[in-house]
Amino acid sequence: MRWSHFIFLQCLLVVIVGGIVYLHKDRVIMVKIPPASLAQWYKPENERQVWLHNMFKLRREMQAVRLYSDNKDAKHVEKWVTLLSEHYPKIGEMVPEWKKKLDMDAMTRLQESASSSRYQEVSSALDDLSASCESCHKDYRASTATMYRAPDYSLIEIDTSTTFKVHMEELSKQVNQVKIASEDGMQDIALSSLLDLEKGINVLGETCANCHKKQDAKVYPGETINNTITSLGESLRTGTLKDQGRELGTLAVLACARCHGTHRIASDIRKLFVDRQSWAELIKH
Numbered sequence: 001m002r003w004s005h006f007i008f009l010q011c012l013l014v015v016i017v018g019g020i021v022y023l024h025k026d027r028v029i030m031v032k033i034p035p036a037s038l039a040q041w042y043k044p045e046n047e048r049q050v051w052l053h054n055m056f057k058l059r060r061e062m063q064a065v066r067l068y069s070d071n072k073d074a075k076h077v078e079k080w081v082t083l084l085s086e087h088y089p090k091i092g093e094m095v096p097e098w099k100k101k102l103d104m105d106a107m108t109r110l111q112e113s114a115s116s117s118r119y120q121e122v123s124s125a126l127d128d129l130s131a132s133c134e135s136c137h138k139d140y141r142a143s144t145a146t147m148y149r150a151p152d153y154s155l156i157e158i159d160t161s162t163t164f165k166v167h168m169e170e171l172s173k174q175v176n177q178v179k180i181a182s183e184d185g186m187q188d189i190a191l192s193s194l195l196d197l198e199k200g201i202n203v204l205g206e207t208c209a210n211c212h213k214k215q216d217a218k219v220y221p222g223e224t225i226n227n228t229i230t231s232l233g234e235s236l237r238t239g240t241l242k243d244q245g246r247e248l249g250t251l252a253v254l255a256c257a258r259c260h261g262t263h264r265i266a267s268d269i270r271k272l273f274v275d276r277q278s279w280a281e282l283i284k285h
């Protein structure tokens with residue numbers, strides 16, 4: 001093949017891919033995800049949340065420099081600028097890919113103006129530093145926190161043959177089986193499905209301790225959920241269809257929807273970032 005043909009085909013490919021992306025632009029969002037080198041500063045690769053702790057220090061140091069420079073307190077400005085000038089470059093040492101995102105020029109201006117007590121300049125250098133913090137946060141904070149700090153349920157096992165996801169599907173089937181049998185007047189099936197559901201809820205409760213330590217132990221199912229199961233059982237025996245529907249709805253909110261509101265959202269988004277979809281999948285959808 002001649003070079004000109006080859007180059008023409010390459011250009012055509014770029015145009016086609018570009019065109020497809022453009023056509024989908026209303027339904028696709030671009031999210032930046034952090035470089036892989038960040039992982040070493042998070043669990044499980046690291047015992048401590050090293051990255052996050054450096055960030056907390058930076059925020060405190062920025063606040064202190066601002067405070068003492070407003071009060072023209074040279075001694076304390078010096079102390080906190082020294083700390084800040086230690087922790088700010090650490091960002092680039094920890095994640096070399098992010099070195100170019102640092103405003104080292106502003107850092108130098110901050111050090112010089114602080115040591116000669118030119119507080120107007122201290123303030124403007126702080127503003128510039130702050131802009132560099134915000135620019136990186138805008139791109140990466142949400143994706144980083146979700147990827148490295150949202151819990152990963154794929155690691156949770158209910159028993160050796162049941163994954164967390166499969167257990168969820170079973171719970172959902174039981175909830176709907178209660179509803180279907182109740183609507184169709186099949187009391188025995190409704191009651192036995194409720195019994196299965198209750199067992200499944202109790203088994204789920206044992207998994208909370210995988211992540212929630214004793215001191216902040218999540219009591220699941222807990223008294224309110226157990227009482228709702230009891231009154232749902234009573235209404236399946238003697239109540240009206242309307243009562244049964246209401247009790248089941250309450251149970252689903254308490255025992256399922258509340259947890260989904262925090263855990264499932266975080267888990268779904270985490271998977272979106274971590275197990276990235278391929279371009280082929282994106283285009284197919």
Ligand code: HEC
Binds near residue numbers: 058101130132
């Ligand atoms: C090159 C990227 C980058 C720069 C520059 C940067 N940060 Fe961050 N920062 C992050 C990322 C990523 C997170 C999210 C970490 C997480 O939530 O686990 C974060 C989180 C934080 C948090 C925690 C937010 C919270 O409330 O939970 C604070 C505080 C913070 N940064 C302060 C600063 C300050 C102050 C500066 C500037 C002096 C700064 N950061 C500069 C990347 C950056």
Ligand code: HEC
Binds near residue numbers: 153204262
């Ligand atoms: C894979 C780890 C993991 C498991 C298993 C887990 N949690 Fe959580 N949970 C977390 C983390 C991390 C947070 C804080 C961040 C968040 O909201 O995602 C949290 C937060 C929560 C919150 C909201 C914040 C609070 O403390 O009130 C509730 C409620 C909760 N969990 C309940 C439960 C219940 C109930 C179970 C068991 C059925 C459970 N969790 C199982 C990791 C887990």
Ligand code: HEC
Binds near residue numbers: 175260
């Ligand atoms: C720990 C809190 C928690 C509680 C309590 C909970 N769920 Fe879930 N549920 C999750 C999480 C996290 C996922 C996402 C799991 C995954 O995709 O790996 C999920 C996923 C699901 C799914 C989707 C499964 C799939 O195929 O992707 C269904 C259906 C479901 N839950 C039903 C229920 C029902 C019904 C209840 C109440 C009886 C319930 N869940 C209680 C956390 C919870």
